[in-house]
Amino acid sequence: xxxxxxxxxxxxxxxxxxxFAKEFGEVASLVExxxxxxxxxxxxxxxxCIGSMLAxxxxxxxxxxxxxxxxxxxxxxxxxxxxxxxxxxxxxxxAALAPDMVFALxxxxxxxxxxxxxxxxxxxxxxxxxxxxxxRYGDINIIDEKASATSIxxxxxxxxxxxxxxxxxxxxxxxxxxLMDTGGFRFQNTNAEAxxxxxxxxxxxxxxxxxxxxxxxVKKFSTLKLLSRALDSLEVHGGGKIAxxxxxxxxxxxxxxxxxxxxxxxxxxxxxxxxxxSALFRELASDEIxxxxxxxxxxxxxxxxxxxxxxxxxxxxxxxxxxxxxTAKSQIVRSLEEMLALKVRPRQS
Ligand code: AMP
Ligand code: MN
Ligand code: MN
Numbered sequence: 001x002x003x004x005x006x007x008x009x010x011x012x013x014x015x016x017x018x019x020f021a022k023e024f025g026e027v028a029s030l031v032e033x034x035x036x037x038x039x040x041x042x043x044x045x046x047x048x049c050i051g052s053m054l055a056x057x058x059x060x061x062x063x064x065x066x067x068x069x070x071x072x073x074x075x076x077x078x079x080x081x082x083x084x085x086x087x088x089x090x091x092x093x094x095a096a097l098a099p100d101m102v103f104a105l106x107x108x109x110x111x112x113x114x115x116x117x118x119x120x121x122x123x124x125x126x127x128x129x130x131x132x133x134x135x136r137y138g139d140i141n142i143i144d145e146k147a148s149a150t151s152i153x154x155x156x157x158x159x160x161x162x163x164x165x166x167x168x169x170x171x172x173x174x175x176x177x178x179l180m181d182t183g184g185f186r187f188q189n190t191n192a193e194a195x196x197x198x199x200x201x202x203x204x205x206x207x208x209x210x211x212x213x214x215x216x217x218v219k220k221f222s223t224l225k226l227l228s229r230a231l232d233s234l235e236v237h238g239g240g241k242i243a244x245x246x247x248x249x250x251x252x253x254x255x256x257x258x259x260x261x262x263x264x265x266x267x268x269x270x271x272x273x274x275x276x277x278s279a280l281f282r283e284l285a286s287d288e289i290x291x292x293x294x295x296x297x298x299x300x301x302x303x304x305x306x307x308x309x310x311x312x313x314x315x316x317x318x319x320x321x322x323x324x325x326x327t328a329k330s331q332i333v334r335s336l337e338e339m340l341a342l343k344v345r346p347r348q349s
Contacts, residue, residue: 020156023142027126028161030101030140031063034124038099039087041071042112044290046263047079047180047215049106052128052150054084055173056103059158062165070094072114074260078215083169099123106150108134108311128153133302133311145313148194151177155197168205175206176215183267184216188296188315216264226257230265230280236272237333238340243269244333246281248325259284270294277301277336281329289321289328299343304335 031037037060041049049071057067069087079085089097094116102120107113108131117125117137127138130153132145147153151174158166166174178198182190185198202208219227229251236243247262259282266280277299282290291308293301295315302317310319321328 019144020142020153021160023140024157024160026140027142027157030124030126031060031065034065034101036066036097036099036101037068038094038097038102039067039069040102040104040107040113040116041069042107043071043114044073044260045071045075045079045106048149048151048177050075050079050082051173051176051180052105052154053103054082054087055151055154055158055170055177056105056128057084057087058167058170058173059162059165062167068093068097068099070116072116074258076260076263077220077258078261082173084173102126103128104138105129105154106131110135110137111309128157131302131311131313133306146193148189148191148197149177149181151175151181152193152197155201166204168207171201171204171206172211174204175201175208176211179208179211180215180263183264184212189313220257220261222256222258223261225255226251226262227265227268229255230262231268234269236275238277238337240272240274241276241340242333242336243272243275243278244281244329244336245269245279246283246325246329248283249286266292266294270296277339279332279336281325281332283325284320287322287324289323289325291319291321291328291332293317293319293332299339304339307335 039053039057041053053069057069060067067087068089070089100123102123102125104113104117104125104127106129108129110117125138126140128142128150130145130147130150134143142153144153155174175198178194182194230245230247234243234245252259266278269278269280276296278294280292284290293305295301300314302312302314305312305317305319308319308321310317312318
């Protein structure tokens with residue numbers, strides 16, 4: 001059967017689990033055989049990463065497992081307040097832990113986990129992800145680039161092996177993944193499956209309005225002040241088709257706020273009417289610049305990110321450049337201009 005929507009219970013279309021039936025069964029039997037689980041996410045985790053990790057963590061705990069979660073880098077304050085956020089341990093505590101099974105979620109490459117997926121002493125690694133650039137570093141790889149969020153794949157696993165175990169709290173986490181990775185159901189990955197899954201999660205108890213309010217609508221005063229500085233830095237290139245903006249260390253010092261609270265800032269550059277390609281540059285250290293890329297239509301920013309050692313999806317990708325802000329900006333603007341020049345016209349569908 002093809003991996004498309006099927007008629008689920010209560011008439012809500014849902015995606016067939018058959019494509020990964022074998023993998024899901026293998027993961028379930030590994031879970032039964034092991035006791036201490038480490039769930040890894042990617043550096044500077046976003047809502048999909050964290051939601052996927054905590055939904056899975058809640059399930060594993062219900063199975064009586066000991067669970068810890070770890071992501072390298074910084075977690076935004078809004079996520080640190082989630083009920084299960086206490087499962088996230090600091091790097092120092094990882095060494096004392098002896099997990100006998102490892103999950104890595106929403107992390108396309110070993111590098112995105114600070115190479116922790118490679119340092120597992122032969123313990124089984126389950127890789128669940130939706131990035132087309134996934135390296136398949138796991139012993140079991142559940143990768144579907146058509147899924148709008150990793151949390152949809154976690155749901156497919158849960159609904160395949162233990163459908164009755166999904167609590168309203170888990171539904172909240174699963175919903176958070178779809179909500180954040182579709183930009184509040186606005187991005188090009190807002191497809192029938194994403195919407196059907198969101199409906200399913202609400203049926204299972206997810207609080208759609210509260211989550212949108214807490215994670216998309218409400219902002220700290222300092223975050224908005226920082227946004228105003230970032231917006232001040234907006235420039236357009238390529239005849240108005242490229243928009244770039246930046247956040248320097250100096251802006252954080254003068255406006256307040258924190259780099260980890262800037263998820264979604266790039267969308268302002270991307271929202272300009274004629275813009276097809278956009279970038280946000282964040283100065284993490286004097287020589288480390290995080291670049292977020294966004295595109296419309298067929299422009300593939302994941303390919304560009306990969307050329308710089310990064311990755312992502314066709315319309316949303318990221319990379320890190322070692323160098324100063326001004327150099328990083330002119331380098332990426334040049335690459336974006338080349339992309340524009342190469343593409344006569346994006347396909348209109
Ligand atoms: P961001 O710009 O950080 O919101 O990232 C956009 C998308 O690209 C997300 O799906 C990220 O997981 C992915 N991504 C960002 N940076 C990298 C990287 N260095 N390597 C691989 N994927 C990345
Ligand atoms: Mn992510
Ligand atoms: Mn994701």
